[in-house]
Amino acid sequence: MKLSIIIVNYKTYDYTFSAIKSVLNSYIDFEYEIFLIDNASNDGSIEKLEQDFFDKISNNKIEIIKNTENLGFAKANNIAIKKSNSDYILLLNSDTKVSNTAIYGSVNYLESLHKPAILTCKVLLEDGKLDHACKRGFPTPEASFYYFTKLDKKNPQKYGAYDYLTLDENEIGYVDAVSGAFMLIAKEIIENVGLLDEDYFMYAEDIDYCYRAKQAGYEVIYYPKETITHYKNKSRPKRKYKTIYNFYHTMWLFYKKHYIKKYNPLVTLSVICGISLKYLIELIKNAVRR
Numbered sequence: 001m002k003l004s005i006i007i008v009n010y011k012t013y014d015y016t017f018s019a020i021k022s023v024l025n026s027y028i029d030f031e032y033e034i035f036l037i038d039n040a041s042n043d044g045s046i047e048k049l050e051q052d053f054f055d056k057i058s059n060n061k062i063e064i065i066k067n068t069e070n071l072g073f074a075k076a077n078n079i080a081i082k083k084s085n086s087d088y089i090l091l092l093n094s095d096t097k098v099s100n101t102a103i104y105g106s107v108n109y110l111e112s113l114h115k116p117a118i119l120t121c122k123v124l125l126e127d128g129k130l131d132h133a134c135k136r137g138f139p140t141p142e143a144s145f146y147y148f149t150k151l152d153k154k155n156p157q158k159y160g161a162y163d164y165l166t167l168d169e170n171e172i173g174y175v176d177a178v179s180g181a182f183m184l185i186a187k188e189i190i191e192n193v194g195l196l197d198e199d200y201f202m203y204a205e206d207i208d209y210c211y212r213a214k215q216a217g218y219e220v221i222y223y224p225k226e227t228i229t230h231y232k233n234k235s236r237p238k239r240k241y242k243t244i245y246n247f248y249h250t251m252w253l254f255y256k257k258h259y260i261k262k263y264n265p266l267v268t269l270s271v272i273c274g275i276s277l278k279y280l281i282e283l284i285k286n287a288v289r290r
Contacts, residue, residue, distance in 0.1 A: 003032040003107060004084035007092050008076045010038070013045035015095040015231060017052060022097040024056070028104045034062045035080035039070040072201035073180070081195055086187060091206075093181040095231040096123075105226040106184050113221075116186035118213055120178035122169065122224035130169045131230050133179040135222040137161040138211060139254065141267055148278070167222065175222045176214065180206035181230045189218050197257075202243075204250035211258055244286060248279040 005023060009016045016036075023034065034056075038046040046066060056062040065079055077091055088107055092098070102121050110119045123134035137143050139162065146152045147162035156165035167173045183206055193212050196205045210220050255271055263271075 001033060001084075001086040002030040003028075003088045003090060003103070004035060004080065004086040005032060005090045005092055005103070006035045006037065006077050006080040006084075007094050008037045008039060008073055009041060009045060009049065009094050010070060011041045011043045011045055012094045013043070013048055016045065016049060019092065019094050019096050019098075020049070020053060020062070023092070023103065024061075026098055026100050026103055030104075030107070032103075033060070033084075033086070035083065036062055036064045037076045037080055038064065038066045039072070039076050040067050072198070074196035074200050074202075074205040075198045078195040078198065081190060084187075088187060089185045089190060091180050091183040091185070093230065096181055097229045097231070098182075099227050099229075102182070102226040102228050106182075106223060109223055109225070110184060110186065110221070115219075116188040117219045117221050118178060118186070118189065118210060119184045119221040119223050120182050121226035121228055122222075123179060123181055123228055123230050126229065126231050131179065131181070131232060132163040134181065135164045135167060135169070135173075135175045135178065136207075137164050137176045138207065138258075139251070140259065141255075141263060141271055144271075144274070148274070164222075170224050172224065173222055175220055177207045177210035178220055178222065179230075181232075182228050183209075185209075189213055189216075192216060193218070199253060199257075200250050201246050202250075203247050204254050208254055208257070211254075241283070241286070244279070244282050248275050248282070251275050 007016060007019055020034065036049065050057065050064060053062050057064060067076060081089055090103065106119055106121050110117060120134050123131040125131050143161040146159035152160040152162060152165060160166060164175050167175060193216050197208050200208060214220060252275055260268055
């Protein structure tokens, strides 16, 4: 098998249906399979999807795995990764729609390099603008400071490391990290680097994996010749408090895992204060939206 595509569903029937249909309708001339993981949606969405894609499930094009609890993004993906025997793994968000050649072109380009790597295509938001999460730098304290103070917008070449603004969005290039919305991984990397870190319930597991892969000597590639659309956060116009907590908690998890020993205690204190302040502001904004 050339490719295993992994999609995690959690109460996103319409988006998940659209994502799967876009894959099935796209041009792919090699053998592939789809793992559809349901994180205990309990809203009838997985049952509807079973009916919609009954023929593809019957001929083993799609395999559905039903979790009895919401395991989070990393752990759900790991279940399918462990079952896959394919040369490549594609993590694909349920709220995406692939273009006709996005998967075919991305796999072919990665194969043409003749070396294992991680790759993403150009990820566009619903309004056609770039989803900057698809090509980014690692969130060092310096890069994060420039990003959150918006200094990166004033001088992208000097301060734009967070969103990798030094690389044009239409230029193929090496980056630090890519988004798990469309994350193509050579199986050799998984065999040597391991699975996604399940300490991340949701958010930052993609950045963490890219960091570990680069530490192991592998490259991370941004390939804008192919595109997908990411309907980012459309399934939750008002963020739940647990979602907000997970987002900012993973910032601390990543820093603690990869950076805390590299920076002095004053920098760490500043990071804690910065994350806490951003978390508090987001809680207030969310309460007002409600």
